[in-house]
Amino acid sequence: MELEDSLFPLLREVNIGIDAYEVFQDAEWALLIGAKPRGPGIERADLLDINGQIFAEQGKALNAVASPNVKVMVVGNPCNTNALICLKNAPKIPAKNFHALTRLDENRAKCQLALKAGVFYDKVSNVTIWGNHSTTQVPDFLNAKIDGMPVKEVIKDDKWLEHEFTEKVQKRGGALIQKWGRSSAASTAVSIVDAIKSLVTPTPEGDWFSSGVSSAFLIAANLNSGNLFLSCLGEGGEKWLSHHFTMYTAGLHKWKSLWYSRRHSFQHAMQIKGRW
Numbered sequence: 001m002e003l004e005d006s007l008f009p010l011l012r013e014v015n016i017g018i019d020a021y022e023v024f025q026d027a028e029w030a031l032l033i034g035a036k037p038r039g040p041g042i043e044r045a046d047l048l049d050i051n052g053q054i055f056a057e058q059g060k061a062l063n064a065v066a067s068p069n070v071k072v073m074v075v076g077n078p079c080n081t082n083a084l085i086c087l088k089n090a091p092k093i094p095a096k097n098f099h100a101l102t103r104l105d106e107n108r109a110k111c112q113l114a115l116k117a118g119v120f121y122d123k124v125s126n127v128t129i130w131g132n133h134s135t136t137q138v139p140d141f142l143n144a145k146i147d148g149m150p151v152k153e154v155i156k157d158d159k160w161l162e163h164e165f166t167e168k169v170q171k172r173g174g175a176l177i178q179k180w181g182r183s184s185a186a187s188t189a190v191s192i193v194d195a196i197k198s199l200v201t202p203t204p205e206g207d208w209f210s211s212g213v214s215s216a217f218l219i220a221a222n223l224n225s226g227n228l229f230l231s232c233l234g235e236g237g238e239k240w241l242s243h244h245f246t247m248y249t250a251g252l253h254k255w256k257s258l259w260y261s262r263r264h265s266f267q268h269a270m271q272i273k274g275r276w
């Protein structure tokens with residue numbers, strides 16, 4: 001009822017069902033949110049036993065009945081691993097069509113940087129979230145900008161950036177659960193909309209956004225030099241952007257261990273530019 005009352009310009013019909021093979025029929029977009037949330041003191045990874053199965057089944061159903069070019073945004077946690085499970089169960093759907101939601105982390109990072117700098121959040125750009133949607137993620141302030149200037153030139157407080165900021169973004173989900181007893185809902189919904197808008201509309205010149213995509217798209221990485229070169233495969237009408245990033249030491253260290261220990265899992269956030 002609330003969906004109908006919201007007068008969404010693209011909403012034509014609401015169908016409710018419990019059979020994934022019915023509800024995914026010819027779907028062009030699938031936002032996979034239905035999954036158990038964590039409670040206080042629990043890590044997202046602890047949900048895998050319960051939630052993993054959901055995404056295996058949904059992957060199979062999408063593979064069988066959705067549009068062959070369906071785009072899938074996995075939200076249910078642990079979202080990176082669930083996205084990989086879903087992808088592996090849907091071999092007919094291009095792997096590049098699967099995303100894990102890291103946009104909420106990007107938005108959280110932007111909010112913290114804006115608050116610290118005393119600017120409105122729309123002045124913050126070029127924010128990257130490296131790694132999993134978990135407490136191991138690395139919100140990248142080194143390549144981020146405030147009003148077009150490197151963050152470190154605006155916020156001259158390295159201790160805050162490297163510790164307080166990083167930890168705040170990493171643990172924001174848990175902090176919300178501690179406070180309210182349940183996980184974020186409104187900001188998650190907004191971030192899903194933001195993520196999809198970013199995927200289907202041109203990225204503002206010089207900016208980028210973060211989304212969790214399969215590590216199969218990382219074709220080159222020079223981790224030893226301090227420069228991380230990421231390159232994504234471009235297919236169809238999609239324009240993937242390559243970037244050079246200088247990671248700050250702690251970030252590089254974390255990224256390195258993520259890359260080596262879990263290189264085959266679905267956990268790398270990266271920048272994507274342009275239309276889907």
Ligand SMILES: NC(=O)C1=CN([C@@H]2O[C@H](COP(=O)(O)OP(=O)(O)OC[C@H]3O[C@@H](n4cnc5c(N)ncnc54)[C@H](O)[C@@H]3O)[C@@H](O)[C@H]2O)C=CC1
Pocket residue numbers: 033034035036037038047051054074075076077078079101102104105133183184185188
């Ligand atoms: N990636 C991200 O940034 C975020 C991820 N999440 C995750 O999203 C998921 C949903 O969170 P909430 O909406 O707060 O939980 P909720 O408990 O309010 O809703 C979960 C819904 O999933 C449904 N569900 C249960 N089993 C299902 C199945 N097999 N197939 C389809 N639907 C099923 C339930 O009926 C319920 O309506 C959780 O895993 C949570 O951790 C939440 C916030 C942010």
Ligand SMILES: O=C([O-])CC(=O)C(=O)O
Pocket residue numbers: 037038044077104172173174176177183184
């Ligand atoms: O923390 C959680 O479990 C829900 C979530 O993913 C977030 O709010 O980032």
